[in-house]
Amino acid sequence: MSKVHVTTTVNGDAVEFLADPRETLLDCLRDHVGLTGTKEGCGTGDCGACSVEMEGVLVCSCLVLGVEANGKRVDTIEGMSDGHDLHPLQRKFIEHAALQCGFCTPGFLVAAKALLARSPDPTEEEVRYWLAGNLCRCTGYDKIVRAVMDAAAEMRQEAA
Amino acid sequence: MAKDGLTEFRLIGTRPDRPDGLDKVTGRARYGADFALPGMLFGAVVRSPHAHARIVRIDTSRALALEGVKAVVTRADLPDGLEGEDWDLQENTLAGDRALYDGHAVAAVAATSRLLAEEAARLIEVDYEVLPHVIDVDDAIRPDAPVIRQGAADASVPEGMPPNVVRYMEFGHGDIEAGFAEADIVRERSYRTEAAHQGYIEPHACVGQLGADGAGEMWVCTQGQWYIRRMCAAVLGLETAQLRVTPSEIGGGFGGKTTIFMEPLSLALSRKAGGRPVKIVMSRAEVLRATGPTASASMDVRIGMKKDGTITAARAEFRMQGGAFPGAPVDMALYCAFAPYKLPAVQHIGYDVLANRPKCAAYRAPGSPMGAFAVESLLDEMCRELGIDPVEMRLTNAVREGDRASYGPTFGSIGLVEVLEAAKGHPNMAAPLGPNQGRGIASGYWFNHSGETSVSMAISEDGTAQVSVGTPDIGGSRASIALMVAERLGIPYEDVRVNVVETGALGVNEPTHGSRATFASGKAAVVAAEQAIAEMCRRAAAEWGIDAEAVEWVDGAAQPAGPNAGRFPPMTIAEIAGKMGQTGGPISGHHEGLPEGVGASFGAHVVDVEVDPETGRVTILRYVVVQDAGRAIHPAYVEGQYQGGAVQGIGWALNEEYVYDDRGRLANPAFLDYRVPVASDLPMIDTVIVEVPNPGHPYGVRGVGETGITPPLPAIANAIEDAVGVRLTHLPMSPSKVLAALKGRG
Numbered sequence: 026m027s028k029v030h031v032t033t034t035v036n037g038d039a040v041e042f043l044a045d046p047r048e049t050l051l052d053c054l055r056d057h058v059g060l061t062g063t064k065e066g067c068g069t070g071d072c073g074a075c076s077v078e079m080e081g082v083l084v085c086s087c088l089v090l091g092v093e094a095n096g097k098r099v100d101t102i103e104g105m106s107d108g109h110d111l112h113p114l115q116r117k118f119i120e121h122a123a124l125q126c127g128f129c130t131p132g133f134l135v136a137a138k139a140l141l142a143r144s145p146d147p148t149e150e151e152v153r154y155w156l157a158g159n160l161c162r163c164t165g166y167d168k169i170v171r172a173v174m175d176a177a178a179e180m181r182q183e184a185a
Numbered sequence: 186m187a188k189d190g191l192t193e194f195r196l197i198g199t200r201p202d203r204p205d206g207l208d209k210v211t212g213r214a215r216y217g218a219d220f221a222l223p224g225m226l227f228g229a230v231v232r233s234p235h236a237h238a239r240i241v242r243i244d245t246s247r248a249l250a251l252e253g254v255k256a257v258v259t260r261a262d263l264p265d266g267l268e269g270e271d272w273d274l275q276e277n278t279l280a281g282d283r284a285l286y287d288g289h290a291v292a293a294v295a296a297t298s299r300l301l302a303e304e305a306a307r308l309i310e311v312d313y314e315v316l317p318h319v320i321d322v323d324d325a326i327r328p329d330a331p332v333i334r335q336g337a338a339d340a341s342v343p344e345g346m347p348p349n350v351v352r353y354m355e356f357g358h359g360d361i362e363a364g365f366a367e368a369d370i371v372r373e374r375s376y377r378t379e380a381a382h383q384g385y386i387e388p389h390a391c392v393g394q395l396g397a398d399g400a401g402e403m404w405v406c407t408q409g410q411w412y413i414r415r416m417c418a419a420v421l422g423l424e425t426a427q428l429r430v431t432p433s434e435i436g437g438g439f440g441g442k443t444t445i446f447m448e449p450l451s452l453a454l455s456r457k458a459g460g461r462p463v464k465i466v467m468s469r470a471e472v473l474r475a476t477g478p479t480a481s482a483s484m485d486v487r488i489g490m491k492k493d494g495t496i497t498a499a500r501a502e503f504r505m506q507g508g509a510f511p512g513a514p515v516d517m518a519l520y521c522a523f524a525p526y527k528l529p530a531v532q533h534i535g536y537d538v539l540a541n542r543p544k545c546a547a548y549r550a551p552g553s554p555m556g557a558f559a560v561e562s563l564l565d566e567m568c569r570e571l572g573i574d575p576v577e578m579r580l581t582n583a584v585r586e587g588d589r590a591s592y593g594p595t596f597g598s599i600g601l602v603e604v605l606e607a608a609k610g611h612p613n614m615a616a617p618l619g620p621n622q623g624r625g626i627a628s629g630y631w632f633n634h635s636g637e638t639s640v641s642m643a644i645s646e647d648g649t650a651q652v653s654v655g656t657p658d659i660g661g662s663r664a665s666i667a668l669m670v671a672e673r674l675g676i677p678y679e680d681v682r683v684n685v686v687e688t689g690a691l692g693v694n695e696p697t698h699g700s701r702a703t704f705a706s707g708k709a710a711v712v713a714a715e716q717a718i719a720e721m722c723r724r725a726a727a728e729w730g731i732d733a734e735a736v737e738w739v740d741g742a743a744q745p746a747g748p749n750a751g752r753f754p755p756m757t758i759a760e761i762a763g764k765m766g767q768t769g770g771p772i773s774g775h776h777e778g779l780p781e782g783v784g785a786s787f788g789a790h791v792v793d794v795e796v797d798p799e800t801g802r803v804t805i806l807r808y809v810v811v812q813d814a815g816r817a818i819h820p821a822y823v824e825g826q827y828q829g830g831a832v833q834g835i836g837w838a839l840n841e842e843y844v845y846d847d848r849g850r851l852a853n854p855a856f857l858d859y860r861v862p863v864a865s866d867l868p869m870i871d872t873v874i875v876e877v878p879n880p881g882h883p884y885g886v887r888g889v890g891e892t893g894i895t896p897p898l899p900a901i902a903n904a905i906e907d908a909v910g911v912r913l914t915h916l917p918m919s920p921s922k923v924l925a926a927l928k929g930r931g
């Protein structure tokens with residue numbers, strides 16, 4: 026199948042690659058752009074390990090075709106920390122031991138960031154429902170939920 | 186809560202950031218599928234769509250004709266003459282004359298891209314002659330069941346048993362009939378549990394490279410790089426030392442990544458493709474269809490009890506299928522089933538049965554959850570009948586140090602009584618319950634394990650330390666090992682780097698399994714640190730011109746042991762390390778062996794549920810895990826093990842099961858239908874870490890990874906009965922099953 030030239034912006038950087046039209050955005054990020062922080066846990070939209078933002082909207086990159094990213098802005102886990110400083114969510118995940126194997130972590134962080142952007146003061150229930158599309162098999166979610174709530178509190182304080 | 190009063194550690198019991206945390210929150214950590222090598226090819230696997238079928242013909246010509254396809258392998262490419270477990274592994278890697286389950290690999294192909302490899306796999310034509318199949322364990326054990334494999338039974342199976350029984354066991358002690366005669370009530374029930382998958386979020390992935398000279402390398406997500414090496418070498422007929430296996434970061438395993446699946450195929454394809462590396466990454470459907478779930482079980486339990494709750498006798502007969510190969514953990518299930526109880530008479534009978542399903546793999550406390558579901562459910566029912574408090578009954582019969590275990594050995598130091606007392610006093614026990622709400626409690630047990638262990642550590646020029654361990658870090662073991670080594674050396678936690686190393690760097694290590702990493706690698710690392718300390722004391726003694734025995738190690742420095750030894754200021758680890766090049770060369774420590782002194786871990790869980798009488802849905806309202814850790818080196822990761830184990834148990838209890846259609850095909854090979862718990866299903870999971878130190882470990886560690894998956898299955902069943910008065914004996918306790926039970930109640 027002939028390939029398609031895709032021009033896009035990933036974490037603020039201009040990126041170009043040739044995509045087979047059958048390849049997902051997840052495949053393209055991992056295999057063509059060289060950003061392997063976004064993970065594949067299922068390939069069917071059920072685990073959230075592949076979460077990224079496209080044009081500021083949280084998506085499962087395994088359900089988006091690579092060619093759809095043409096001309097769009099994509100943000101991944103690799104763009105989450107601002108140079109030296111970790112995003113508060115990243116810091117709180119480490120602090121609260123909210124990761125064991127860490128494989129689900131990039132997806133949770135990207136999804137949680139999208140939550141806090143729209144709802145800076147979420148209830149525990151809101152956090153649990155927002156993150157219900159992200160599977161973690163190691164932690165039982167307790168420490169993840171705590172880390173997200175704590176990061177939200179810190180971000181609110183900083184904003185105040 | 187430590188019993189021995191030795192709580193005054195500098196670092197043990199603190200909660201520092203884990204050393205691999207930064208890599209894991211930034212996406213930098215490299216997992217199995219993240220590796221790439223120059224010239225790399227991509228592999229795809231052709232799998233049987235039938236539960237049981239003769240393979241009549243495999244035609245690879247159309248696939249090989251495709252441009253970019255570099256190699257195809259079938260069973261004909263693997264050596265003949267393997268026996269026992271090696272044969273099982275080879276047969277599971279690639280089917281021989283028959284496909285034994287839906288998803289069984291029959292061929293593999295390597296091509297220049299993943300899409301091309303998948304296309305080529307579709308072009309490989311396989312003609313099958315479909316054979317009768319059997320899925321359910323009770324069907325498989327019938328004398329007229331389709332025979333999975335003639336002659337697979339081992340010597341334990343008596344003459345005249347049904348053909349799919351491959352292992353049989355019978356053991357116990359005491360006069361069982363006299364015990365039942367002595368009881369005030371004797372009750373017997375049957376229970377069933379379904380196969381569940383470990384459900385690690387990272388699918389299996391590897392890059393394998395093998396040259397014509399038989400030397401090769403592999404990068405793979407695994408719990409045990411030496412197991413991968415030995416098993417791949419056996420299946421392919423290679424010399425073990427010629428294969429070098431490097432573990433990646435691992436995205437969960439829970440026992441399921443202690444064996445091989447497609448790994449040998451990447452090597453076989455590489456060899457045929459002129460030594461080009463071959464990457465294989467499984468899809469989720471492949472993970473569910475073809476990697477090891479746990480066994481399914483059918484169980485009968487009979488217990489005799491006096492009015493005061495004393496158990497007089499117990500008997501269990503468990504039948505388990507672990508797929509088309511021997512290895513269902515029926516032995517472990519029986520060993521653990523009655524372990525929390527001191528029994529005058531007990532009898533265990535077990536059958537390991539073949540069925541047309543994937544080869545089972547270990548899953549967190551293999552076997553223990555099934556046995557606990559049966560035994561802890563029946564005990565709860567009997568307590569209800571007699572009007573006895575279930576915690577008091579458990580205390581009445583609890584095993585203590587020096588008691589004979591139900592499965593034979595004598596218990597050393599154990600903390601079951603302390604665990605039950607802590608559960609009894611937990612505030613959740615007093616929380617009010619509303620209509621359709623109920624509370625359940627259950628105990629659980631796991632032996633814990635030591636196993637082959639080899640660890641090296643070396644002091645760097647600046648006095649920092651590096652530790653090389655062979656047990657991959659799945660849930661924070663780098664942090665716990667660094668804490669122990671830093672504690673012993675008397676240096677900051679941040680000054681210790683723990684590396685998980687490849688097979689070329691150490692002697693054989695068993696995987697991270699059996700809750701052994703912090704116990705066994707930790708214990709060996711402490712011994713290695715002590716060797717380095719002894720050497721540093723010798724170096725200081727030589728400089729001071731005194732006896733090495735007159736030097737002691739305190740707070741990260743050598744110092745004279747008392748005024749008689751001489752008056753010298755302490756010599757720090759940095760000073761000693763800075764000049765080690767002039768004082769005798771590198772300073773290191775190394776320990777290998779089978780660390781002794783494993784400490785068993787008991788736990789008890791208390792769960793409150795609410796049952797929706799309209800839909801049968803069970804909601805977890807409150808949950809508390811109480812478990813003996815021996816000592817929690819890094820309490821946050823101990824809590825994490827407790828919480829994660831409990832939630833896997835909750836999933837197994839309420840949702841998870843392998844569903845087969847009438848042709849024996851797995852009907853739910855996706856996370857949408859094989860539904861593991863999600864965040865919105867759950868409350869916070871409370872934890873109580875009981876610390877009854879294990880005298881067999883320098884810091885009292887028992888191992889905490891596995892016990893926690895065991896109690897949820899029965900605890901939830903017990904809570905459901907408490908809530909709505911129906912007893913569920915068949916997992917999962919899905920809404921439809923609960924609703925049917927409520928309707929049956931009338």
Ligand code: FES
Pocket residue numbers: 064065066067068069070071072073074075076085086087088
């Ligand atoms: S990989 Fe995209 S949702 Fe699982």
Ligand code: FES
Pocket residue numbers: 123124125126127128129130160161162163164386436437
């Ligand atoms: S930390 Fe392992 S899947 Fe979440």
